[in-house]
Amino acid sequence: MAKAELKTKHKTEIEDSSSLKGTLASVFLLGFFIIITWVSVYYLFVERF
Amino acid sequence: MVNSAVSKIKVDPRDAKLSMAHFYVAFIALALGGLMGLLQTLVRSGKYELPGGIGYYQILTVHGVMMGLVLTTFFIMGFQYAAVSRTAGTHSNAARRTGWIGFWTMTAGTAMAATMVLLNKASVLYTFYAPLQAHWIFYLGLTLVVVGSWIDGAAQIMTYAKWRKNNPGKPSPLLSFMAVINTVLWIVATLGVAATVLFQLLPWSLGLVDTVDVLVSRTLFWYFGHPLVYFWLLPAYMCWYTIIPKIIGGKIFSDSLARLSFILFLLFSIPVGFHHQLTEPGIDPAWKFFQVVLTFMVVIPSLMTAFSLFATFERYGRSKGATGLFGWFKVLPWGDARFTVPFIGMASFIPAGAGGIINASNQMDQVVHNTIWITGHFHLTAATSVVLTFFGISYWLIPHLTGRKLTKAMNKLGIIQGWVWFIGMVFMSGAMHFEGLLGGPRRSAFSTYGGAKQAAEWIPYQIAQAVGGSILFLGIILVLIIFINLAFFAPKGEEEFPVGEAENPQESAPMVFENWKLWLGITAALILFAYTIPFIDIIQNAPPGSKGFKTW
Numbered sequence: 223m224a225k226a227e228l229k230t231k232h233k234t235e236i237e238d239s240s241s242l243k244g245t246l247a248s249v250f251l252l253g254f255f256i257i258i259t260w261v262s263v264y265y266l267f268v269e270r271f
Numbered sequence: 272m273v274n275s276a277v278s279k280i281k282v283d284p285r286d287a288k289l290s291m292a293h294f295y296v297a298f299i300a301l302a303l304g305g306l307m308g309l310l311q312t313l314v315r316s317g318k319y320e321l322p323g324g325i326g327y328y329q330i331l332t333v334h335g336v337m338m339g340l341v342l343t344t345f346f347i348m349g350f351q352y353a354a355v356s357r358t359a360g361t362h363s364n365a366a367r368r369t370g371w372i373g374f375w376t377m378t379a380g381t382a383m384a385a386t387m388v389l390l391n392k393a394s395v396l397y398t399f400y401a402p403l404q405a406h407w408i409f410y411l412g413l414t415l416v417v418v419g420s421w422i423d424g425a426a427q428i429m430t431y432a433k434w435r436k437n438n439p440g441k442p443s444p445l446l447s448f449m450a451v452i453n454t455v456l457w458i459v460a461t462l463g464v465a466a467t468v469l470f471q472l473l474p475w476s477l478g479l480v481d482t483v484d485v486l487v488s489r490t491l492f493w494y495f496g497h498p499l500v501y502f503w504l505l506p507a508y509m510c511w512y513t514i515i516p517k518i519i520g521g522k523i524f525s526d527s528l529a530r531l532s533f534i535l536f537l538l539f540s541i542p543v544g545f546h547h548q549l550t551e552p553g554i555d556p557a558w559k560f561f562q563v564v565l566t567f568m569v570v571i572p573s574l575m576t577a578f579s580l581f582a583t584f585e586r587y588g589r590s591k592g593a594t595g596l597f598g599w600f601k602v603l604p605w606g607d608a609r610f611t612v613p614f615i616g617m618a619s620f621i622p623a624g625a626g627g628i629i630n631a632s633n634q635m636d637q638v639v640h641n642t643i644w645i646t647g648h649f650h651l652t653a654a655t656s657v658v659l660t661f662f663g664i665s666y667w668l669i670p671h672l673t674g675r676k677l678t679k680a681m682n683k684l685g686i687i688q689g690w691v692w693f694i695g696m697v698f699m700s701g702a703m704h705f706e707g708l709l710g711g712p713r714r715s716a717f718s719t720y721g722g723a724k725q726a727a728e729w730i731p732y733q734i735a736q737a738v739g740g741s742i743l744f745l746g747i748i749l750v751l752i753i754f755i756n757l758a759f760f761a762p763k764g765e766e767e768f769p770v771g772e773a774e775n776p777q778e779s780a781p782m783v784f785e786n787w788k789l790w791l792g793i794t795a796a797l798i799l800f801a802y803t804i805p806f807i808d809i810i811q812n813a814p815p816g817s818k819g820f821k822t823w
């Protein structure tokens with residue numbers, strides 16, 4: 223039973239195991255986060271000073 | 272497997288004893304400092320007053336000194352001493368004796384300084400800014416802590432030098448190399464604080480001179496103060512770069528990249544102290560700007576670290592069959608406290624680092640300077656990223672050193688501890704950040720500021736900090752329970768000291784990384800360039816010195 227189920231869900235598409243695209247996406251997200259927080263405080267600065 | 276023999280290597284019991292001695296002091300400091308932290312948040316909520324006329328600034332001094340100076344320095348020295356013993360070989364008797372002398376010197380100094388603070392003779396906060404004047408025994412105690420740490424650090428350097436001599440032409444073990452970089456960073460940095468304490472504060476508190484040059488002493492303090500935070504951070508990076516990969520069953524992404532980032536930290540973390548003095552008069556703005564530029568150079572090794580950690584995790588995940596953009600994230604060993612607790616620390620470094628970039632942005636510092644935002648910031652960097660990593664290290668290192676095992680129950684408690692800390696810190700540090708943006712001051716007991724409308728806006732955030740502080744205190748109790756269990760009660764056994772291997776072991780690190788003349792030369796050149804002219808300026812245009820003040 224279980225075996226049959228496993229087989230049907232088996233993926234045929236093969237991903238390169240040395241791919242680092244998740245890392246690339248992560249550092250981009252990190253960069254966006256830094257920019258967003260920085261710009262928000264920058265707006266506070268511009269309003270106040 | 273070839274490397275299973277390597278991973279069984281144990282720290283020699285004689286070295287283990289010295290490491291453990293450091294950890295006892297560190298965890299006593301954590302207990303004492305943690306209680307003070309809780310009290311601070313309660314006082315600041317406005318709902319609680321300290322009994323017996325105890326002053327807020329006295330407990331704040333205890334907290335800052337215990338957490339920021341004692342816990343960190345003792346833990347780091349104990350950890351690095353063990354890490355060098357594990358990777359470069361057992362310390363010689365001479366090195367071990369040196370280590371013990373350093374340890375006892377530091378401990379004696381700590382006892383002296385702590386006694387004066389507890390007697391209310393030194394409520395000068397952990398930065399001991401002049402013209403606040405403490406009892407001279409406090410300053411003498413600090414001197415002994417610094418000198419003791421130099422002797423302690425010398426033990427690591429001796430063993431590293433011995434390894435280099437026995438293995439000519441080979442790059443040293445990564446963990447030992449990193450420990451020595453951090454020790455060298457510490458020695459160069461503490462020269463500044465030693466100078467102000469020995470030549471200014473000690474003679475002045477003894478009454479040998481009447482006045483002190485405030486700006487000179489603050490400048491020397493911050494020459495030390497910024498590299499101090501990197502001295503805290505680099506041992507956490509040692510764990511993230513070299514130990515975490517082994518724990519998850521992966522590989523170090525790149526040995527050379529790790530070494531390069533440590534060297535960049537050595538170069539760029541010292542000539543940047545002015546970024547703590549941006550609002551201070553008496554320093555030429557051009558030189559402030561120059562040091563701000565150098566400050567931003569530290570972004571480079573920080574992002575290199577982030578990249579390399581993501582890469583380690585993704586490589587590991589994909590080797591386990593994870594697919595998709597973020598599939599690797601799910602297969603990480605979330606049930607292992609040795610991984611999860613430091614991981615929470617790493618994740619906290621993302622908002623912590625973003626906040627740091629804001630602080631360092633010359634003009635924007637005016638928005639956050641001396642507000643409780645700053646306190647929120649370093650409770651993410653030091654009090655989460657760094658200490659959670661230290662706790663995560665303790666969970667295997669303490670049993671490794673005491674010949675015990677991290678049991679399933681303690682592993683589980685460790686994971687709970689990490690999440691409790693995280694939740695407490697979201698409340699406390701989060702509320703501190705927002706209150707700071709509304710102008711709420713740091714280093715301040717509760718006050719309504721004469722019923723000011725703006726001050727009323729801060730109170731809800733202060734209550735949220737008390738909630739967070741209470742949760743964090745629970746986290747501290749859990750850490751202490753685990754520490755005592757692992758040190759004295761856990762079942763006997765063998766706990767691994769994990770040390771990762773590089774993905775491409777045949778690709779050895781370039782020997783230029785071990786060229787200390789080169790790196791110390793560049794470090795010195797950058798420091799001299801960044802500080803000489805402004806320092807001459809500060810001294811030549813100095814206002815009259817200040818007499819001492821005791822505000823408590």
Ligand code: HEM
Pocket residue numbers: 305306308309311312331332334335338339342343396397398646650653654658712713714715716739740741743744747
């Ligand atoms: C139970 C956990 C903790 C709580 C509730 C707590 C709470 C606080 C609070 C409320 C303040 C600011 C008070 C003020 O500015 O008036 C503070 C300051 C500080 N905390 Fe913590 N903290 C905790 C843990 C830590 C840890 C683990 C570290 C370091 C590794 C740390 C280091 C510091 C330092 C250096 C200061 C600055 C003291 C000063 O401004 O003179 N804290 N803490």
Ligand SMILES: [Cu+2]
Pocket residue numbers: 496497500546547
């Ligand atoms: Cu700094």
